[in-house]
Amino acid sequence: MSILRMGYVGCGRMAQRVHIPNIIALDACELVAVAEVCGRLGERVCQRLGIPRLYPSHRELVQDPDIQAVAVSGHFYVQGQIAIDALKAGKDVFMEKPMAVSVEQAERIVAAERASGRRLMVAYMKRYDPGNLAVKRAVEQFTQSGELGEIRYVRNHGFCGDWEAGLDVPEDRTEEKPPPVYSVYPPWLIEEQIRRYLGYLQQYTHNVNLVRWFLDGRSPVRVRAVDLDADNGMRGVVILDVGGVRAVIESGSVAYHGWDEHTQIYFEKGWVRTEAPPLLLRNAPATVEVYNGSRSRKVCSQIFPEGGREWSYKAEMRHFVESVLSGQPFRSPAADALEDARVFEAVYSKHLGIPAVDEPAGESYRAVPAQPETRAGAAGPLTVAPGRRTAGRRRVS
Numbered sequence: 001m002s003i004l005r006m007g008y009v010g011c012g013r014m015a016q017r018v019h020i021p022n023i024i025a026l027d028a029c030e031l032v033a034v035a036e037v038c039g040r041l042g043e044r045v046c047q048r049l050g051i052p053r054l055y056p057s058h059r060e061l062v063q064d065p066d067i068q069a070v071a072v073s074g075h076f077y078v079q080g081q082i083a084i085d086a087l088k089a090g091k092d093v094f095m096e097k098p099m100a101v102s103v104e105q106a107e108r109i110v111a112a113e114r115a116s117g118r119r120l121m122v123a124y125m126k127r128y129d130p131g132n133l134a135v136k137r138a139v140e141q142f143t144q145s146g147e148l149g150e151i152r153y154v155r156n157h158g159f160c161g162d163w164e165a166g167l168d169v170p171e172d173r174t175e176e177k178p179p180p181v182y183s184v185y186p187p188w189l190i191e192e193q194i195r196r197y198l199g200y201l202q203q204y205t206h207n208v209n210l211v212r213w214f215l216d217g218r219s220p221v222r223v224r225a226v227d228l229d230a231d232n233g234m235r236g237v238v239i240l241d242v243g244g245v246r247a248v249i250e251s252g253s254v255a256y257h258g259w260d261e262h263t264q265i266y267f268e269k270g271w272v273r274t275e276a277p278p279l280l281l282r283n284a285p286a287t288v289e290v291y292n293g294s295r296s297r298k299v300c301s302q303i304f305p306e307g308g309r310e311w312s313y314k315a316e317m318r319h320f321v322e323s324v325l326s327g328q329p330f331r332s333p334a335a336d337a338l339e340d341a342r343v344f345e346a347v348y349s350k351h352l353g354i355p356a357v358d359e360p361a362g363e364s365y366r367a368v369p370a371q372p373e374t375r376a377g378a379a380g381p382l383t384v385a386p387g388r389r390t391a392g393r394r395r396v397s
């Protein structure tokens with residue numbers, strides 16, 4: 001059996017609690033090295049988990065000829081560039097979501113992938129949840145058979161809650177601070193909105209991606225309406241048109257010990273509905289409910305999916321390893337994640353009333369007349385005119 005030799009970049013929370021243990025547990029791969037800019041943290045993790053090599057940053061790790069594939073969970077400010085560097089060094093890449101923080105960066109990642117001849121997979125673990133796979137199969141079957149009529153509406157509701165669900169995997173921490181980095185962001189985005197945009201993007205990229213997948217990648221995806229609260233830029237409702245189907249993304253937060261997220265795909269004569277588990281709750285698949293009102297005997301069934309006792313994060317890493325070894329396509333490839341980046345810029349452009357640069361033509365994307373925004377910064381008040389390109393890069397400590 002071939003074994004994939006992997007390197008891992010970043011020893012933070014997701015690495016220690018989720019991905020590195022999953023890589024170690026899989027037979028078809030071997031973790032030969034990690035890179036961590038916080039040296040003492042890297043040493044502790046290598047020692048505890050018996051990882052043979054530690055590099056001071058991803059730049060050295062991607063040059064290791066012994067490594068075939070690189071996984072990365074850096075902060076979303078930095079991981080896009082790390083992915084590009086790994087592709088350029090000839091490695092296949094597994095990276096945490098969001099793939100990119102701007103369309104421009106997403107396009108650079110996809111271009112780097114094409115030029116390198118290697119491949120990049122985005123860790124959208126919901127696509128690997130056995131429950132979500134069963135939902136997708138049911139939607140496909142009903143679409144093909146026509147038994148429930150057409151898909152008329154999709155609702156995704158995501159108010160979050162306790163995502164860690166008591167996961168008791170050990171995690172080393174140190175007082176070290178990673179060196180400051182430059183954040184990339186959409187060039188039209190005014191500085192005071194960057195954190196809100198990133199907060200919304202990093203959470204709801206999962207939800208938009210899942211809905212697009214359930215709808216079999218229908219396109220184009222257009223933004224019909226956006227109503228997000230101005231004070232946090234996250235709570236509210238976004239209405240998308242996903243290839244002709246209205247899809248509503250409800251976002252917000254609630255103090256909840258569980259995880260408040262469901263997706264319901266409405267056909268004319270029934271629905272397929274799923275409730276998501278808390279993200280880090282192991283081996284608990286998303287629930288699957290199918291309501292069939294097409295016959296005189298109405299049936300509502302709950303399905304426990306095949307292979308249901310597998311953690312979505314472990315299934316996604318297995319998929320990455322097996323796909324790299326076999327050459328099979330990824331279920332969550334880079335080119336598909338580029339579409340998510342487009343949706344998020346379009347949503348925030350509409351939310352702020354600032355036309356995005358290179359915004360696609362078409363009624364659904366037309367922004368309301370923009371209000372110039374003013375901010376008082378260290379260099380005095382700054383007015384950013386609608387659509388004006390700002391630097392597109394900012395130092396983050």
Ligand SMILES: NC(=O)c1ccc[n+]([C@@H]2O[C@H](COP(=O)([O-])OP(=O)(O)OC[C@H]3O[C@@H](n4cnc5c(N)ncnc54)[C@H](O)[C@@H]3O)[C@@H](O)[C@H]2O)c1
Pocket residue numbers: 009010011012013014015035036037038041056057058059073074075076078079082096097098123125178202279
């Ligand atoms: N899929 C999910 O459910 C999920 C959940 C939480 C977070 N995430 C994603 O995971 C990513 C990482 O999140 P986290 O909470 O683990 O972050 P983190 O900040 O805890 O860890 C990142 C680590 O990377 C290190 N690092 C940064 N640049 C480096 C470089 N050039 N070389 C080597 N090491 C470097 C940092 O020092 C840090 O230790 C984020 O993009 C986030 O969106 C995904």
